[in-house]
Amino acid sequence: MSETSNYFSSSDGHFCDVENCRIRTSLKLHTFGRRFYSCRYWSPDDDRACKFFRWLDTSICCTRGAAVAPIVIAKFNRLEHAVEVANEESKQAHALTAAALERERVAKRKFERAKVARMISEDKAKKLTIALVVLGVMFLVLLILSTRFGEVKIRQMCLP
Ligand SMILES: [Zn+2]
Structure with a gap:
């Protein structure tokens, strides 16, 4: 587990890394269809939610x-x-x-x-x-x- 893959969320006090994240798919215009890892506690409507994020795909396929x-x-x-x-x-x-x-x-x-x-x-x-x-x-x-x-x-x- 490298240091850059960890994310400490001070809001709820948990550690994030790729292993315990969920894979999601982007619906935004320039990244549409690209998959990414993000925290299982992530929420688009909550600014306090954990912001751990990493692309799974390098580009749109x-x-x-x-x-x-x-x-x-x-x-x-x-x-x-x-x-x-x-x-x-x-x-x-x-x-x-x-x-x-x-x-x-x-x-x-x-x-x-x-x-x-x-x-x-x-x-x-x-x-x-x-x-x-x-x-x-x-x-x-x-x-x-x-x-x-x-x-x-x-x-x-x-x-x-
Ligand atoms: Zn998290």
């Missing part, structure tokens, strides 16, 4: 491959763009869904508050009705009593 590479890359780029557009549309759809769910939650809360307010109002109305009935009954009882006592008084007054 055939002229046909070199001619086809731009066509394949153009298609690859179109597909990547389509994926980006689809992801953006998906994000927008998620945002719309989240907004709709929030509106639904607010509406449900308002509905629950209105339901509670209606129950309180109905309860008050029942209590007022009962109070009115009780007052009415008391009034009638008082009226009857006052009428009877009034009759008694009148009778008593009529007696000699």
Whole structure:
């Protein structure tokens, strides 16, 4: 193991060399189809990932491959763009869904508050009705009593 074939990654603390790397194929325009060794922890989207890298092939093996590479890359780029557009549309759809769910939650809360307010109002109305009935009954009882006592008084007054 030569010194130049080792790569120490300070981000995750592992040693890399050709033996524990993966063989990948380049999809870039000027190196299209060339194979290379790179760290198994390598990621194109992560700058902190291990950068161990070494070409396996010395050059693109055939002229046909070199001619086809731009066509394949153009298609690859179109597909990547389509994926980006689809992801953006998906994000927008998620945002719309989240907004709709929030509106639904607010509406449900308002509905629950209105339901509670209606129950309180109905309860008050029942209590007022009962109070009115009780007052009415008391009034009638008082009226009857006052009428009877009034009759008694009148009778008593009529007696000699
Ligand atoms: Zn590595």
